Amino acid sequence: MLIRFKKGKNQHKHKPDTLTCIRDDGTVTWTHIHRGFVQHDFAHYVVETTLGFQNAFFGLVAKGYNILDFNLPTSKRPFKIPKEAMKVEPIVALLQAELWESFPAPLLQPESQELPANATPAQIETMRQHLRNLLQQWDNLAPGESMDLQFVTLGEIYNGHFA
Numbered sequence: 672m673l674i675r676f677k678k679g680k681n682q683h684k685h686k687p688d689t690l691t692c693i694r695d696d697g698t699v700t701w702t703h704i705h706r707g708f709v710q711h712d713f714a715h716y717v718v719e720t721t722l723g724f725q726n727a728f729f730g731l732v733a734k735g736y737n738i739l740d741f742n743l744p745t746s747k748r749p750f751k752i753p754k755e756a757m758k759v760e761p762i763v764a765l766l767q768a769e770l771w772e773s774f775p776a777p778l779l780q781p782e783s784q785e786l787p788a789n790a791t792p793a794q795i796e797t798m799r800q801h802l803r804n805l806l807q808q809w810d811n812l813a814p815g816e817s818m819d820l821q822f823v824t825l826g827e828i829y830n831g832h833f834a
Contacts, residue, residue: 672733674716676709676809677817692732692822702738710770713805714763716820721798722787727759729822761785766798770806 672694679687688709691701704712715728724730731753732738740748762785765778779786779795786795808818 672729672822674729674820674822675817676704676712676820678809678812678814680814690738692729692738694733694735698735700732700736700738702742709809710767710802710806711763713809714766714802715759716822717798717801717805718759718762718766720822721794721801722762722790724755724759726753726755728756731756733822758785766802769799770802 672692675689675691675693677689677691679689687706688704689701690704690709690712691699693699712728718724719727719729728741731750736750740750741752762779765783765785769778777795777799779798781790781792781795783790805818805820812818
C-alpha cells in the first residue's frame with residue numbers, strides 16, 4: 672500500500688495536511704490531518720513496519736478499512752478495533768514522547784511492558800532513527816509537496832512480491 676502525506680498549503684485557510692492511502696487493489700481512503708498529528712501517523716508507520724504489526728492502523732487500512740471510520744464512536748464504527756491495534760498505541764505514544772521531552776533515559780527499553788517480548792534493542796533504535804528521519808523529511812517539504820511511504824504486509828513478503 673502506498674501512503675502519501677501531503678503538506679497543506681495553508682493550515683489556516685482550510686488547506687490542511689492530508690493522509691492518503693492507496694491500496695494495492697487501487698482503492699483509496701484519505702483524511703485531513705490535524706495540525707501536529709502527522710508525527711503520530713509517522714510513529715504508527717515506524718512501529719508497525721519495524722515490529723511487523725499487521726493488524727494495527729496501517730495494516731487495517733491496507734486490508735480495506737476506511738480511515739475516517741477510526742474516528743467514529745465505537746457504536747457507529749463498522750468494525751471492532753483488534754487487540755493488536757490497541758497494543759500499538761502505547762508504543763507510538765512512548766516513541767513520540769521520547770522526541771518531545773527530555774528524559775534522563777529513553778522510555779522504550781527492550782524490557783518495556785508495552786513492547787512485544789521479542790523486540791530487540793536494534794529495533795528500538797531503528798524506530799527512533801526512522802521517526803527522526805521522517806520528521807526531518809517532512810519539515811523540509813514545502814507547502815503542497817508530498818512524501819510517499821510504502822507499507823508492506825508480511826503476506827506480500829511471503830508471496831514473493833518483495834523477496
